[in-house]
Amino acid sequence: MRPTVHDIAETAGVSLATVDRVLNRRPGVKAATRERVEAAIRKIGFVRDMAAANLAKGRTYPLVFVVPRGDNSFMEGLKAEIEAAIARAPQERTEIAIRDVPRFDGPLLAAALDRLAADPPAGVAVVAVDHPAVHAAIGRLKEAGVAIVTLVSDLPGPARDHFAGVDNLAAGRTAGSLMGRFLGGRGGSVAVVAGSMLVGDHRDRLEGFRARLGELNPALDILPVMEGRDDPDQVHALVADCLAREAGLAGIYSLGAGNRGLIRALGQRPDAAAKPVAIAHELTPHTRAGLQSGLLDAILNQDAGHEVRSAIRVLKAHADGIPVIAAQERIRIDIFLKDNLP
Amino acid sequence: MRPTVHDIAETAGVSLATVDRVLNRRPGVKAATRERVEAAIRKIGFVRDMAAANLAKGRTYPLVFVVPRGDNSFMEGLKAEIEAAIARAPQERTEIAIRDVPRFDGPLLAAALDRLAADPPAGVAVVAVDHPAVHAAIGRLKEAGVAIVTLVSDLPGPARDHFAGVDNLAAGRTAGSLMGRFLGGRGGSVAVVAGSMLVGDHRDRLEGFRARLGELNPALDILPVMEGRDDPDQVHALVADCLAREAGLAGIYSLGAGNRGLIRALGQRPDAAAKPVAIAHELTPHTRAGLQSGLLDAILNQDAGHEVRSAIRVLKAHADGIPVIAAQERIRIDIFLKDNLP
DNA sequence: CTGTTAGCGCGTTCAG
């Protein structure tokens, strides 16, 4: 049988209450007594049964997910995963709430975070926007003892406890490698469509892509980046125009959302034009169809379900001050071809 | 507050013991009473607190992992992940044991499984070998009420409850796609190294690879498969020989283990020979180094840690008769390039 | 067939 608090009490020669005070770092124990108890804990190799502790405490973990109000398929998928987690909440002792905020708006996001401080939850997962106000608001929440995880979009710094998302610089490099390899020695130009250069993930992906593709195939002409605002119609217009203009377009990399527009434009390209190698991000119903039809050649993906489940595990663990399985919380850069679609 | 067994008892007008009998499908309850209790459960929306139940039962889940005695890096990694799970066992209420069996030997594996029946654990995870005796042994374990998960290597059929591993046909197709795309229009021959055509995973990978590469690039000459027995030295000899013999070798696909030998042979190839596009399976210290040095072009991987954790979750859930999060238990076919290595 | 009662391992009163 595993050692219990009773065993600690016995070997340390104290009562259960004292053991409990030591375990929960509460005041009211003489230093000498505390030391005796800690020695006993180490000696018998006690590990606390969190399930029993939570039962006794009647504890639940109030968690809040702060996500951008947005229409793109990836964010919809993310929200669906949060809803799924809400459905599981009773068994996982969590109480999860979603807060919508306008997208790409630092001050409003910061205000939303500050509003949480009125009734601070155990943890907050937030799709971050890189803005000083957000930084500050996260710092304040942390001060209030709230565990913080950035989700999908990071905001590096000591304020947040963890980032549940992918390394976007590496993702861009991966896209660059695939583009370079798929093009073989072919020359020509390569177009890049981003959402907005104001968000860190997009900047990182672009940087990684340019660097790697330049290394691999210096002869290629990487065109100036087009900003489609993650909007299918804008992306469609930009890509259609580009296809018409650039006769020798060899490849196109879409590092943001709005890929519905990209796929539509690729499908409607003039018959004369050879299909460029096309690489996009995030597996959605649209990009999946594009991959299957051959209009897209590869999709880089981050698993939204994994990100949400990971954020919850990390927030709970952090609230309890216990470690996580690092490998389990690493979010992969998934590469999907037609052949390994889930 | 969530409804509890007391609430059920009250609304159904019965005692706790009766509620418990109904919840655990134990005999000794009149059909009418049972129906009343079930109605009450539905009415108040009761969901049982597994943590509390397990605490009361003092339940632990005895699990056994049956894995091939083997020296290759992948299996070593798998065992390391099982050891890690053993270290976590106390907090997860599991008691995990490892059983080593000779590799590629159906009858001995079956015998090992039969030995488990003497003291049947709650669940068994087994790296399966496709053999009638194994099928039968798994069936017997299942009869004894043991939950069964096949690990890494499947053995399809109704006997096992779940497969924690990748779709190897799709993995082979993915390798074929990458090979075809990386080769561009280039012609020449492509070599394939397998471990043994006796194991299902290797057969599936080969079949998928051949089919997909044939579709994509019918001009390529896919050479007869070489069997390296997953042994680095044998693989080295085979590949070195092939490199010397085949002047126009454009690509090489290693679908089994022993990749240390492959990498060594590639590194020692005659200066005249262009490096063939090389794709291998499983991320190990050796294949990682090969990818980083550029001798390998891509690695397909199955995450052993994920497989082990997933197997444990599924076995526990199955032992309790509760559902799992399907998406969480799908093992991905990871594609690693130099750029997205973890 | 059904009910009563005493715990599982831990946290929390409330007295000493």
Added chain:
DNA sequence: CTGAACGCGCTAACAG
């Protein structure tokens, strides 16, 4: 500063 006693939600004897 320390200890005894009770309860969290559920299960498991043991009675009836």
